[in-house]
Amino acid sequence: MTVAKTLLLAAALLGGVAAAAAEPPAAAAPLRLCADPANLPFSSNDPAAVRQGAPGLYVEIGQAVADALGRPMETVWSLSYFGKRNMRTTMLAGLCDFAVGLPAIPDFMGPAIIISRPILDLGYALVLPKGQAATLANLKGRRVAVQFASPPQSLLATHDEIHAVTVMDPEEGMRKLAAGEVDAAFLWAPTAGYVNHTQLNDRFDVVAVRGPQMQFQAAIGFARASRGLRDQVDAVLPGLAPRLHALIAKYAVAAAGDPVTLAASPAAAPAVAAVPAMAAAPRMVRTSDTGSVQGDPVQGKEIFNGTCAHCHGPDAIVEDRRINLRRLHHKYGDQMSEVFFTTVTHGRPDKGMPNWSAVFSHDDFVNILAYLRTVQEK
């Protein structure tokens, strides 16, 4: 480990000197890829994966880019390189030159990181038995695996007619699907597609789904100072398109075809008439904060355990304090009902809490709140 680290540092220094000296360098300095050692289908330093000629999509894209620039490639391994913190301690610290698969948004990590043109589409997909239509109507009454706190979970949470089964990661979702414990799955497509392809003989269709936070473009990222390198890479990317397509197919990370839109069926949103009343809701119930209980806690409990319990736990008992609704009064005191109404009618989409305003009526919310009041921690 120490030896390897020393070598990396030496390589980093040499690389820096050579890159500064000439562009492109005569004795080509290695192009150093920042990569996660345990992130298949994207990258792996597992000798078995390397032996099988499948070290990961990002490793192979990195190699294709280095080849096109006439430079050898070297891989600098660092766990979960996708994280911003990790970028800071690797690429921005000068230990490696480029990272494949960063989100193609100009403001990812502000001006510190610059990106290439987009190289691939990533996102969430429905995974279904072959030939089944990817529509909401087709999922009605079915058990569908969804990842905890993912955009698909938020989407399905507002569809009572679909039985969502929460899983912790896409691998678990694919295991349940293969074992027949669910009828379909709505998962992170790269992992689902890769497992389907490498372990399940492509038994399932993987269909990308359009929608808020469902699809992303990924690019190659560089430290701000490497603008010259970024421009070189941008210049060779168009010529690499056929090779990139072949690699994306090899790892089966992209769902086939254009993303489908899961249009809500009209029946999926009952009580729409109640929605306009929502805006006024927070103030209407303020008075009950410290006073008498409004609403029907028995009905509220039924809705809660039918819908909210998927994430907030049956009877609102859950390990994770962040989503423990028995602590609402403890956390917010007098503001409890205001926070409650704002949250249920707007959701916190970036945090995984759906907006319920098209699903439940104002009375339903009052009933749920009445139930939650009966279980608050003192």
Ligand code: HEC
């Ligand atoms: C798909 C998972 C999911 C479902 C289903 C869900 N929630 Fe949430 N909810 C969350 C998450 C995640 C948070 C925490 C968001 C955050 O960190 O700010 C949250 C937060 C909340 C909060 C604010 C908690 C606080 O401490 O600030 C309330 C209130 C709430 N949910 C009510 C409900 C109700 C009522 C239902 C059922 C109608 C429901 N939720 C269903 C995921 C869910």
